[in-house]
Amino acid sequence: MTDRRRFADAVFRGARSRRSLRTPHAPLVPRRPPAPPAAPSAPEPETGLETGEPVVFDAFTADLGAGLPTGMALLVVIPVEQGGTPGFRLRAVCCCASLVEFGDVYGRPDLALGSLVAADGLLPVDVLSSMRTWSRTKKGLIRWLDARRAAHGDDLQLVIWDQTGYGIPWELFWLERAPGSGRSEGWLGGLVTVTRWLSIETAWGEVVRDYRSEHTCAGPVAAYVAAEMEHDVSLFGAYHLENSDSLHTLAKALEEGDPLAMVYVACHGTYGARLSDCVLGGVPLDRFDPRRFDRLGPAATFVFLNACHSGSLVDDAGRFRDRALRGFAEVFLRSGAAGVLATSGRVGDRQAHEMADQLFRHLRDHPGRSVAQAVRDLRAEMARMTPDDLLDVDGPEGNRRLLPLLYRFMYVFYGSPRTAVSLATGKGV
Template sequence: MSTSLPPEHWLADAARTDRVAAPAGRQPAIAAQARRRDPEQVPAELTEPPAVALVPVEVDPDERPTYGVARLDVQRARDEDGDEMFVLTGYSGDSGLQFRSGSRQLRPHGIALKNVRDGGTRPSEICRAIQRWSRNQDRLIDWINRLRAEYGADLRLVIWDDTDYDIPWELLWLDSGQSWDRPPQVLGALVTVTRWTTIHDVGARTPYAPADCTGEVVGYYDTEMRGDTAAFRRFVHRQHFRMGDFLTELARKEVRAGLAYIGCHGVHGSTVHELRLGPYTWLELEAREMAALSERRTLVVINACDSGRVVLNKHLGEKALRGFAELFLRKRAGGCIVSSGEIATEVARSMAEALARHAVEQPHRPVADFLREFRARAAALLPNPLPDTQDDDGKPVVHAQQQVLPFLYSFMFLYYGHPCTTLRLLQQTMGDEA
């Protein structure tokens, strides 16, 4: 039986996405065993695709993360039948808190947040599917909970996911999901989580130092997203309504961009030719110079559908994951916020407004912390218990399903970068606001 709802029901307004990072004291490094694992390190019963033949990241192999920083590596694998699988390895500063997955696990297609869209899986069913999948992750959950007990609020988990499986790690349920007297105990609402991916470029490095993204807002807004400009009205703001003008500005080294904001339609596909932000393809954006990003360590926020999803670029002869986060990080952005699905316009806009408030009220606190708190607020409003998909007469319970959507939307926002990266935006002086 299909679990989809008619398009006119619960997702009629979900047409856009936004995306968008820890305490001012210690500055954690992420470098623990930062070279990617060799294929022979995968358990013998699994066969992993050969490593990408690109220039490796230059890192001191003996360097370990500082207090509170842990890293979870996610690598592709295949079993003897050729089915896609994944292998997990966890590191922390304490050698007694390491982790390695032992059981075989197939790619979980049914829990990807790309399914939250018109004609897709009903929201409560996705939540239940993720709960069910989480119960199979007992060893991983035990490792994370031991880290929480060891480090408390200082825990920063970096998830280095080198797959295109769209696994929503931030939605990992850390309990049974049956506690009706408290908000859901999900990873991304309880722990500061950041993402990373292998950056394929000569000289490219992982973010071992946090970025202080300081400067003006430089933004591109298509017709449907121009309402997002209001979120940044208190800041020095260079607004563009043509993508070409926005990219021309990013090419200028002297532009003082603390935040580069892109609000437009996004398109995902099976090859880089099909990846698109507004009128530009991934390849067209890759060809553009973006000197302003590296000069200021700019935070890039891409408010566009599916902007956080990646493709395995076999079509162009490489076993490398390509996507918009990898592209902008390779252009030396200080961090990147993207989306793993379609987010309703008003939820995307509320995140932009909350991020702007964060930049004013708590510029010393990392963007990753802001995003955890944003998720936690949505988690606190999730109906508990989850609503049924239909009533006793077999009719879809549309209103109840709509109440689940803000929770799922908030967990679509992914942040790529250092867990201690901050955002400081230049405010307009008195009388300068339009």
């Protein structure tokens, strides 16, 4: 065993995950996903870029920013092929600015946190250093993001519509300081309210909540908490809670009944190249995918999947060949959820409980604040608490101290950045 391998074992041994048994997964292939009916259609992947041929915008491209509320910006990540090699390019629009086409075509990076932040992956210091190095070359994006921050300040809400399936951790994009601006530099997800969007595969698009809409999720909580994570139930001691004894039972309970403010799931999760490898609470994605949860739509429910790899997306190209991204988050959004908070990799047991506890406390102490804003605040707080010089410490203790920072940024929010939660208190509370 190499010294570096011993290093990794020492770092991750103390961060055991109750929530993950990760399965190997193969690289995903580029796709051309159909756009969700509830939101503006996204531009399709482009060909011919390697020849230098001109690219013509399709008819709907100019409408990407249609209806964006004040303070909201949209970044679209489009899969392309250049010389037969997968890559991506960027388009962006803001409520106060016209569409921007970034001219550069970038190759597919190997930066998916699901494989990097693991005992057999990179050390935390290497993950963070790699993100800084990779971000620095995206000059046009850095300048565009800085201009959006200058225009909207802390009110900026950035929606990232990544169609690639590459697992790029955009929340950890390093945003450099503009000279003389006075604005701080740091990880994007701690500076800006960042949410994700994806193409929702459904014939009934009118059920899907739009990422531009504002929602306040009100009512009780429905939950499934695995026996090993039973102490998570205490997080809802003050609220009206409907607790299920399995994910299958919870799924049945979500099919009909009164509207819900929140769905909370705490259990084991796995991820792989096939839908059957993606498992949440013992239920494979290919068996979960056909479900429809009618209780979510009326209240625009917020869903918190506090399990490993619960926010990862997969293209089972070997089976379906339809270039569609599938995942547990997509299933809930398809049923009308306003937002889904999930993880992009393996998270530690203790840290997962702490994240949920801190998030609910933050929402309670700041009524009306959106979930996405609260997640941004928690990331920013952890970034402030983590000394920057830890990136220069290549030892077990320094790397272990970086894990909480990485975990905060592994929680990814899909849906509207203007989704807030108002939980119903239990009887006698």
